[in-house]
Amino acid sequence: MISTQFLITVLVVVLAPGTGVIYTMAIGLGQGARAALWATLGCTLGIVPHLMAAIFGLAAILHSSALAFAIVKWLGVAYLLWLAYQAVKEGGTLSLRAERTASSGWHIGRRAALINILNPKLSLFFLALLPPFLSGVPDNATYEMLTLGAVFMLATFVIFSLYGVFAAQARRMLLTNQRAMAWLNRSFAGVFALLAGRLALERA
Incomplete structure (x- = not known):
């Protein structure tokens, strides 16, 4: 069930930068490692x-x-468009600035959860990803899908944590560079806007 092929597939999927990764890195850059871990959660x-x-x-x-x-x-x-606005808005929750104004862990985590909850393709992704790795025994299907899903979630937490902590460390190098922070704010806004456009073009 939990084969090498499944683990490789999960690793490739989780490592690929998507909306969750971008959000986690933006939080890490803007508010530090602790906030990034809340975003990861x-x-x-x-x-x-x-x-x-x-x-x-x-x-x-x-x-x-x-x-x-x-x-x-x-x-x-x-x-996603709201997140893009928050990245370029003066004092927005995702905008980078020298002074750290961390949001509460609850608010960071809630916004992060909504990113995945409001992505309808994720349900279809699991429907396509998990069945090929099941044993084929109908009575075990629910347990096996829960187990495979738990492995996917664990990989997500570990990899996203690494992304977030790395971004938090990079924050120190950017604090004195106003131009770099402004460029990153616009870049994050652009990425969120592009992801919104790509989602808008998705079909069931």
Whole structure:
């Protein structure tokens, strides 16, 4: 069940920079390592609803219902655009500045969880990723999918933590460079806007 092929697949997927990674690095750069770990925790917990949807067949409903998919998708697009605005807004929650004004862990984690929760493709991803690695015994399917999903979440937490801590360390080199911070703010905003555009083009 937990084969080398599965672990390699998970590692490749988790290492690929996506919305969660960008958010975690932005938080690490702006608010430090502790805040980045809260972002990591939120991104990881945001996987749970999609894993449950895949296990109990809700992902199939999302896939077959154009309206349900569109509602979640456009909520996700709006949220990503809001994050882009927060990156360039003066005093925004994602904007980088020399003085550290850390948000509470709850708020950081909640925003991170919403990034994954409002991505309808994640449920379909689990529906496609997990079945090929099951043993084929129907009675064990739920347990096996939970186990594989737990491994995926653990890998997400570990890899995202590394991204976040690395970004927090890089923060020290940027504190005295206003131009670099302004460039990074615009870059993060641009990335979130691009991710919003890509999500807007997704189809069920």
